[in-house]
Amino acid sequence: xxxxxxxxxxxxxxxxxxxxxxxxxxxxxxxxxxxxxxxxxxxxxxxxxxxxxxxxxxxxxxxxxxxxxxxxxxxxxxxxxxxxxxxxxxxxxxxxxxxxxxxxxxxxxxxxxxxxxxxxxxxxxxxxxxxxxxxxxxxxxxxxxxxxxxxxxxxxxxxxxxxxxxxxxxxxxxxxxxxxxxxxxxxxxxxxxxxxxxxxxxxxxxxxxxxxxxxxxxxxxxxxxxxxxxxxxxxxxxxxxxxxxxxxxxxxxxxxxxxxxxxxxxxxxxxxxxxxxxxxxxxxxxxxxxxxxxxxxxxxxxxxxxxxxxxxxxxxxxxxxxxxxxxxxxxxxxxxxxxxxxxxxxxxxxxxxxxxxxxxxxxxxxxxxxxxxxxxxxxxxxxxxxxxxxxxxxxxxxxxxxxxxxxxxxxxxxxxxxxxxxxxxxxx
Amino acid sequence: xxxxxxxxxxxxxxxxxxxxxxxxxxxxxxxxxxxxxxxxxxxxxxxxxxxxxxxxxxxxxxxxxxxxxxxxxxxxxxxxxxxxxxxxxxxxxxxxxxxxxxxxxxxxxxxxxxxxxxxxxxxxxxxxxxxxxxxxxxxxxxxxxxxxxxxxxxxxxxxxxxxxxxxxxxxxxxxxxxxxxxxxxxxxxxxxxxxxxxxxxxxxxxxxxxxxxxxxxxxxxxxxxxxxxxxxxxxxxxxxxxxxxxxxxxxxxxxxxxxxxxxxxxxxxxxxxxxxxxxxxxxxxxxxxxxxxxxxxxxxxxxxxxxxxxxxxxxxxxxxxxxxxxxxxxxxxxxxxxxxxxxxxxxxxxxxxxxxxxxxxxxxxxxxxxxxxxxxxxxxxxxxxxxxxxxxxxxxxxxxxxxxxxxxxxxxxxxxxxxxxxxxxxxxxxxxxxxxxxxx
Numbered sequence: 001x002x003x004x005x006x007x008x009x010x011x012x013x014x015x016x017x018x019x020x021x022x023x024x025x026x027x028x029x030x031x032x033x034x035x036x037x038x039x040x041x042x043x044x045x046x047x048x049x050x051x052x053x054x055x056x057x058x059x060x061x062x063x064x065x066x067x068x069x070x071x072x073x074x075x076x077x078x079x080x081x082x083x084x085x086x087x088x089x090x091x092x093x094x095x096x097x098x099x100x101x102x103x104x105x106x107x108x109x110x111x112x113x114x115x116x117x118x119x120x121x122x123x124x125x126x127x128x129x130x131x132x133x134x135x136x137x138x139x140x141x142x143x144x145x146x147x148x149x150x151x152x153x154x155x156x157x158x159x160x161x162x163x164x165x166x167x168x169x170x171x172x173x174x175x176x177x178x179x180x181x182x183x184x185x186x187x188x189x190x191x192x193x194x195x196x197x198x199x200x201x202x203x204x205x206x207x208x209x210x211x212x213x214x215x216x217x218x219x220x221x222x223x224x225x226x227x228x229x230x231x232x233x234x235x236x237x238x239x240x241x242x243x244x245x246x247x248x249x250x251x252x253x254x255x256x257x258x259x260x261x262x263x264x265x266x267x268x269x270x271x272x273x274x275x276x277x278x279x280x281x282x283x284x285x286x287x288x289x290x291x292x293x294x295x296x297x298x299x300x301x302x303x304x305x306x307x308x309x310x311x312x313x314x315x316x317x318x319x320x321x322x323x324x325x326x327x328x329x330x331x332x333x334x335x336x337x338x339x340x341x342x343x344x345x346x347x348x349x350x351x352x353x354x355x356x357x358x359x360x361x362x363x364x365x366x367x368x369x370x371x372x373x374x375x376x377x378x379x380x381x382x383x384x385x386x387x388x389x390x391x392x393x394x395x396x397x398x399x400x401x402x403x404x405x406x407x408x409x410x411x412x413x414x415x416x417x418x419x420x421x422x423x424x425x426x427x428x
Numbered sequence: 429x430x431x432x433x434x435x436x437x438x439x440x441x442x443x444x445x446x447x448x449x450x451x452x453x454x455x456x457x458x459x460x461x462x463x464x465x466x467x468x469x470x471x472x473x474x475x476x477x478x479x480x481x482x483x484x485x486x487x488x489x490x491x492x493x494x495x496x497x498x499x500x501x502x503x504x505x506x507x508x509x510x511x512x513x514x515x516x517x518x519x520x521x522x523x524x525x526x527x528x529x530x531x532x533x534x535x536x537x538x539x540x541x542x543x544x545x546x547x548x549x550x551x552x553x554x555x556x557x558x559x560x561x562x563x564x565x566x567x568x569x570x571x572x573x574x575x576x577x578x579x580x581x582x583x584x585x586x587x588x589x590x591x592x593x594x595x596x597x598x599x600x601x602x603x604x605x606x607x608x609x610x611x612x613x614x615x616x617x618x619x620x621x622x623x624x625x626x627x628x629x630x631x632x633x634x635x636x637x638x639x640x641x642x643x644x645x646x647x648x649x650x651x652x653x654x655x656x657x658x659x660x661x662x663x664x665x666x667x668x669x670x671x672x673x674x675x676x677x678x679x680x681x682x683x684x685x686x687x688x689x690x691x692x693x694x695x696x697x698x699x700x701x702x703x704x705x706x707x708x709x710x711x712x713x714x715x716x717x718x719x720x721x722x723x724x725x726x727x728x729x730x731x732x733x734x735x736x737x738x739x740x741x742x743x744x745x746x747x748x749x750x751x752x753x754x755x756x757x758x759x760x761x762x763x764x765x766x767x768x769x770x771x772x773x774x775x776x777x778x779x780x781x782x783x784x785x786x787x788x789x790x791x792x793x794x795x796x797x798x799x800x801x802x803x804x805x806x807x808x809x810x811x812x813x814x815x816x817x818x819x820x821x822x823x824x825x826x827x828x829x830x831x832x833x834x835x836x837x838x839x840x841x842x843x844x845x846x847x848x849x850x851x852x853x854x855x856x857x858x859x860x861x862x863x864x865x866x867x868x
Contacts, residue, residue, distance in 0.1 A: 030455040033799045071731075075721035080789050082707070082718050082796020099716045101796050128733070135677060135736040135758055142675035144567055147864055246862040247674040249563040281500030282488070292496070295556030298564055318564050350505040357507020357526050360457050364524075365803040367716070423867065 007373050009383035013204035023211045024197035024373050025204035034105050034200030035366035037374045038096035041193035044166040045091055045227050051176050053168025058184045059089040060129055065120035083108050091166055102201035106210050113214040121181050133173050144419040147243050148252040152417035155239040160232040190220030195377050199370040232310040234258040240416040251321045251420025256314030257411050262306035266404045269396050273405040275351045278302025285334050296323045321421050342402040356390045438629040444645040445617025449812045450632050451624040453805050459625035460524040460809035463537055467613035468517045469591040478593015479609045481514040485554050491543040494536040502532040514591050517746045518817045524806045527626040538639035541614055551603050562592050569673050569857045576669045577683045577855040584660045587749055617645045622812035625805045662851040672858040678757040679857040686751040686846050689744040690819040695830045696838040702790035705740035711801035712810045718793050724773045734766045746818050777843040781836045791831050
């Protein structure tokens, strides 16, 4: 009875404008709303180390005034119609997102174009924003999970750019000048490498026309070429760090190893292994042992990240400090048993079914579909990817998953980072 | 069984008292399934706090017919997601799955209405899990601040305590307490089943009847469920609390007793909230929120440099709870100046007539948020049941129409009625300057 299907080459419109912007569109008239998702080639990777956070500050400042509209006018134009636009910097890219009623789409695209092309970078707004960023960093410095993660990344990545937090440090945020922001915008922002996807109650050709109308004449001859990131090198020896945060009750733990790039053939088998270990059902085998059987933590799970360069495969939990060493030992034991026994056919089938079954669940909303379509463009997967996804996942064998898990998880050079109240004694 | 067909849904009540709402939505090949029980932390006596939330955890431990692992696998391998929430007024269990895969979930969801196993060893290990959950919340200074303010303003009504319960009670609750709570509240006449998505309502209702019609409502002699509690009289003077802890950030929380959700003036309060603090997104899943950069609070506190963050709102509750403002300040910013600026904005709404176009703007914002929420099937199934917990589904359907009836005079009236300084409590978290230090 459903007329809807997975997004793919049959219903995605893709048009490349002469200035390089890729426009994607998919229609859905079941609701009156429209979602916009996109990206532009700016991120913390382009920040000088002593100005880390520049890309983030620039992105946020763009939302605070353009040559034609001040802060109030800009937000009045969004909030008065219940719309929302956002520009957020990541590591490689800056994401563009928005939603509104279909009747307001052209106006909101025009606003987004103004923000990106003609930002004001008002010095007063910049100082307000700097204070907000510094407050955010204060909150980060008081968050056990954030500190554990910060140190985990620093230990595992060493001198690689992924060791640095996108949002920077207090001293780097303080050092950024308006000239830095202007220069970042002048040399980094431009149509080359940009994509916008519109999903919702608007005809695809209309969406393309409106984006062409608002962005089609944008040019930036000074736009810098894409940075090619180097491979990350795994640590040469095991590393461990604990940071004491007075006044806290629980300890956040992150332990893990370096993983693979997202285009590595190992990635999907590793995702399946990770699902069995720390995701499936109530946080997989890790959740079963640490939470369900031992009652050591409210949550204990694993995660596999992969990007253009190598991501990490990590195991994390929040525990009472007295249970920290016990939890580390238990997680290690679960991993060891998993690697020794290898992946069983039944376990793999359950997890393959889960991967295939959950695909439509991420596509409930226009925003979910827009993100999924944009992801195909960003990762250059081709528009038949979701059509072929089930076959691709089913083709993976237990032997392959076991092989990949052993390849990454048997290294002795793992990293353990924790943050919480003072520990009575040093762990091993 | 009593059945009523509406344009967009079917409602039915089985002979054992189970209420069922089914809504077909053909936008994606999925179904979202929710079972709601009229039990929450409000139904816990002093000394027994945390029971409802703990029972929720135990509901995932399996029944004689389905082990915990079988239940987990049934949902997970179909690619579905499931979870549960316990609130003051209700507990709900939800799952969203591909539409062809819903049957297995429906079978064990019906089974665990009466048949959850309570293995004593699992009760004990879950005690540790919940204590760990509580400790995790206590890592956050705003949790401790909220708890203080809540306890100060609500002394008699069971909204006094946090849903998770107190540490002392969690240590002393027994196996018997949990079992008694479960058997008392988990029964068809105290539940509402809501299902939305890619379905045929007739076929779905048949399935529901097959699974639930034979579950007796009176398996054991039941005490009647009483959910009426005495309300707290308002404070007769402002209360101020201060706590301290690590960090460099000041948090201020200011709470006022407010209206029950089903009160006719709730719509005026929603417009008041939109004007003062920015529009609230009441959708639980999906649905976009609108920023609050043009709200009066943002302009008076953040734009002016008096605070770094400011917001406000109140949860939807059966009985009167709290409308709470949250302010975030840097240590060099004046707490009293920030509170004064907030007070001035409240006073403006108590004395000045709000122009009609500002009300129309707030309604347009609410319409947009409403439209975003309708994109999402899980969110639609949520609203089918959530509205029943404090009113009924027509509350949700008539929401926009009722907002459109709010007048400038209504706003002045509720601003005066709900925001009385003597009735409020103010909690302040002072950072003590302690910072992280590398241990090893």
